[in-house]
Amino acid sequence: MAAGAAQLRVEGVAKQFGGVTAVDEVSLEVQQGEILSVIGPNGAGKTSLLNMVSGFYRPDRGRIAFEGEDITNLPPSRIAERGIARTFQNIALFKGMTVLDNLMLGRHVRMKSGVFASFVYWGLAQKEEMAHREKVEDLIEFLKLEDLRKQPTGALSYGLQKRVELGRALALEPKALLLDEPMGGMNQEEKEDMARYVLDVNEERGTTIILIEHDMGVVMDISKRVVVLDRGRVIAAGEPKSVQANPEVIRAYLGTKHAIRKAA
Amino acid sequence: MFHRESGYYKTTYAADMALYPLPIARWTVAGIALAMCIAPFVLHAYYVSVINLILVATVGALGLNILVGYTGQISIGHAAFMSVGAYTAANLAVRLDLPFWVTLPAGGLMAAAIGAIVGIPSLRIKGLYLAIATLAGQLIIEWTINHVPWISGGMQASIEVPRPTLFGAQLRTQHQLYWFLLFFAVLAIVGTLNLVRSRIGRAFIAIRDQDIAAEIIGINIFRYKLLAFAISSFYAGVTGVLYTYYLGIANYEQFQIVTSIDYLAMIIIGGLGSILGSIFGAIFVTLLPIAIRLAMENWGAFLFGDADINNLIPNLRLMVFGGLIIVFLVLEPEGLNRLWRNIRSYFRVWPFSY
Structure with missing residues (x-):
């Protein structure tokens, strides 16, 4: 990877579902260590874009490269191995499992124990479990989940579940973290907490963050750059301030009538 | 408590x-x-033989529970995997005169290979459809074993297998076999306990609970599903070998579809995704027909004639069986294991019931 080159490069990616074009020739570059927000009205193709980066959808056209290597057609598990983690809009935790087990699962790709070592356990597998348990305990401390360690995640409140899901993604020690509406459905206090965690992760670990979020206050506060999608196309990109003032963006969010009246 | x-x-x-x-x-x-x-x-040989049956069933139930209870994939072909293990071991023991410590893992590995092949459709299909696919596996394997004399010694034949020998002594009596079977049952229990609390087992549970999330954290679903099929079939193969050594013959009749259903009943009644439940289920399903026979022989005469009783016993077994599965599915889907936990937590907070 050449110095200064983008960590994640999306080139002319397109995806159609039946007759609907969800994502239409989207290109964007994400630099190592930045916080990039992807915003846009409902149905703009934000989640579809994330699904293509994380390997759930195969783009019809275009190319996605991570750290200079093509990941366009890799399955999700291989993309995770390369260091891209994500959370989901509608939480996808393992609900019957404890917080601890969820986080330990996040470390799956960093662990090695095979069938035989697991079967015998005492010795190699136990040693590995303990080493990784320590890393997970660090995360539990970071996310202030100490007293919930042994709670099944299904019994936690919505905000806490989102936090555990963030923890599970972080357990992978990702180089890039894709967050799909991490603050959706939260109250103000929970949003502030989540924003703090995201900023801390970015600053302390240097993790690149790609964020889909509807709360403009949060987006404007924490992101370095903002990309605006509308009907599958990038209509604006740049610093939060400049994007906010972009007439195209205002039109996409508020409709054409408003724009016409303003012009008149 | x-x-x-x-x-x-x-x-x-x-x-x-x-x-x-x-x-x-x-x-x-x-x-x-x-x-x-x-x-x-302290026990009479008859009771020891019953315990022996339970030990064999425990291994099979644990294996099936790894697949169905922990990984969330279904198999109605487990009896066939057992027969693969049984016939592999029987042929190796008879043709090549190999000892049990070779035939046992060989039977397990052969079953694991076949099980993994039958599990291939699990990548694309789930639930009922997978059940039918494994059912096809059961029938194909049953047919093949029956129609290839090289494997089974001919249509409806059975292969006589020499008793296992340990340190030059043959294990003949039920008491001797007890230690042999106990060793493998304990090995299976401890191994499964370890498996489900470490990396591989957690990945299985993850696939059961949320396959999309499992993929996103880097679990290769196809590989792990096949792995679950292979491990589970390995247990089944070993069960088949143990059963063959227990009976002294390998016979296809022991491994028909009814046996597959029996094992499914064990883990449903005992508790899906629970090791203690697998053991409870193995005990329960093994003892049930014995209990029914005892009950009918002792008290059946009050209601039925002698001739009817003999006809009734096998049918009653099926009826009670089906009834129990329904009762458990409706009232206590988590099985005997859950009942046991309820009792335990009742006493844990006793005398304060809140």
Whole structure:
């Protein structure tokens, strides 16, 4: 990877579902260590874009490269191995499992124990479990989940579940973290907490963050750059301030009538 | 049963991750182990033979539970995998005169290979459709074994297998076989306990609970599903080998579809995704027909004539069986294991019921 080159490069990616074009020739570059927000009205193709980066959808056209290597057609598990983690809009935790087990699962790709070592356990597998348990305990401390360690995640409140899901993604020690509406459905206090965690992760670990979020206050506060999608196309990109003032963006969010009246 | 969890402070991760973190649980396990060691010395050969059957069934139930209870994939072909193990071992023992410590893992590995092949459709299909695919596996394997004389010695034939030998002595009596079977049952129990609490087992549970999330954290679903099929079939193969050594013959009749259903019944009644449940289920399903026969022989005469009783016993078994599965699915889907936990937690908070 050449110095200064983008960590994640999306080139002319397109995806159609039946007759609907969800994502239409989207290109964007994400630099190592930045916080990039992807915003846009409902149905703009934000989640579809994330699904293509994380390997759930195969783009019809275009190319996605991570750290200079093509990941366009890799399955999700291989993309995770390369260091891209994500959370989901509608939480996808393992609900019957404890917080601890969820986080330990996040470390799956960093662990090695095979069938035989697991079967015998005492010795190699136990040693590995303990080493990784320590890393997970660090995360539990970071996310202030100490007293919930042994709670099944299904019994936690919505905000806490989102936090555990963030923890599970972080357990992978990702180089890039894709967050799909991490603050959706939260109250103000929970949003502030989540924003703090995201900023801390970015600053302390240097993790690149790609964020889909509807709360403009949060987006404007924490992101370095903002990309605006509308009907599958990038209509604006740049610093939060400049994007906010972009007439195209205002039109996409508020409709054409408003724009016409303003012009008149 | 009377114990409190408070007051025990774990100071290391190893202590927190131990199989039995509480002293009371360790004492219970030690007590059961002691009882299992004393049992053959005080029990009549008949009762020992019943325990032997339970030990064999435990291995099979554990294996099936890894696949169905932990990984969430279904198999109605497990009896066929057992027969693969049984016939592999029988042929190796008879043709090549190999000892059990070669035939046993060989039978398990062969079953694992076949099981993984039958599991291939699990990548694309789930639930009922997978059930039908594994059912096809059961029928194909059954047919193949029956129609290839090289494997089975001919249509409807059985292969006589020499009893296992240990240190030059043949294990003939039920009492001798008891130790042989107990060893493998304990190995299977401990191995499964370890498996489900480490990396591989967690991945299985992840696939069961949320396959999309499992993929996103880097679990290769196809590989792990096949792995679950292979491990589960390995257990089944070993069960088949143990059963063959127990009976002294390998016979296809022991491994028909009814047996597959029996094992499914064990894990449903015992508790899906639970090791204790697998053991409960193996005990329950093995004892049920014996209990029914005893009951009918002793008290059946009040209601039916002698001739009817003999006809009734096998049918009654099926009826009670079907009825119980429905009762458990409706009332206690988590099986006997759940009932046991309810009793335990009742006593744990006793005398305060909240």
